[in-house]
Amino acid sequence: MSLVIRGVRLALGMSTLVDGLDAEVGPGEVLAVMGPSGAGKSTLLAWLCGTLHDGVQAVGSVTLEGRRIDTLPLAQRRVGILFQDDLLFPHMSVLDNLLFAVPPGRGVERIAAAEAALAKAELAGYGPRRPASLSGGQRARVSVLRALLARPQALLLDEPFSRLDAGTRARFRRFVFGQVRELGIPTVLVTHDPADVPAGARVVELAVPEGEGRDA
Numbered sequence: 001m002s003l004v005i006r007g008v009r010l011a012l013g014m015s016t017l018v019d020g021l022d023a024e025v026g027p028g029e030v031l032a033v034m035g036p037s038g039a040g041k042s043t044l045l046a047w048l049c050g051t052l053h054d055g056v057q058a059v060g061s062v063t064l065e066g067r068r069i070d071t072l073p074l075a076q077r078r079v080g081i082l083f084q085d086d087l088l089f090p091h092m093s094v095l096d097n098l099l100f101a102v103p104p105g106r107g108v109e110r111i112a113a114a115e116a117a118l119a120k121a122e123l124a125g126y127g128p129r130r131p132a133s134l135s136g137g138q139r140a141r142v143s144v145l146r147a148l149l150a151r152p153q154a155l156l157l158d159e160p161f162s163r164l165d166a167g168t169r170a171r172f173r174r175f176v177f178g179q180v181r182e183l184g185i186p187t188v189l190v191t192h193d194p195a196d197v198p199a200g201a202r203v204v205e206l207a208v209p210e211g212e213g214r215d216a
Helices: 041-049 095-101 109-121 134-149 165-182
Strands: 004-010 014-024 032-034 056-064 078-082 154-158 189-192 202-205
Touching: 004 041, 004 095, 014 032, 014 041, 014 165, 032 041, 041 078, 041 154, 041 189, 056 078, 078 134, 095 109, 109 134, 134 165
Parallel strands: 032 189, 032 202, 078 154, 154 189
Antiparallel strands: 004 014, 004 056
């Protein structure tokens, strides 16, 4: 699987946020997008996953596994995304949160897939628990598992490490990028912190448009 980005230009009014971005992210590789608030990092992720708001003008193309996806609705893009917040459903058990993402099939097989994922994340037996009973690091791992169980062809990371303490953050990074390599998923990471960028990643630096200071 490869994610190919060509000629991306994103503008808001008279301000150009991203101009002429080209990148190819191969299986298990990471493209790190860095820059200050207002530089267009989150806007780029929104364009990639299909949630860009109407006020932003977008030019360019993105293909995933040879299929152009920037013209497709969100549900058809096969792209997973993780945010700073884990966004787990608080009224559902950990297992049910994971089953929400598992593709349709026989119930016993779907449950087995979710429980195997929990075991891989050192969370065996946590299925019946509610998210509120988990630590921040445990919730973050469940969030990653839910994204991966949906079998995305690419993964977008919008500063998912930023709210964790230093020790948990380091362990969570290793877990996430280990999964990315093992599953061969092309990944785009948005971060302010150089420590979040894994070895071997390509880094793209975005700058705030002159005279601008808004978050983007």
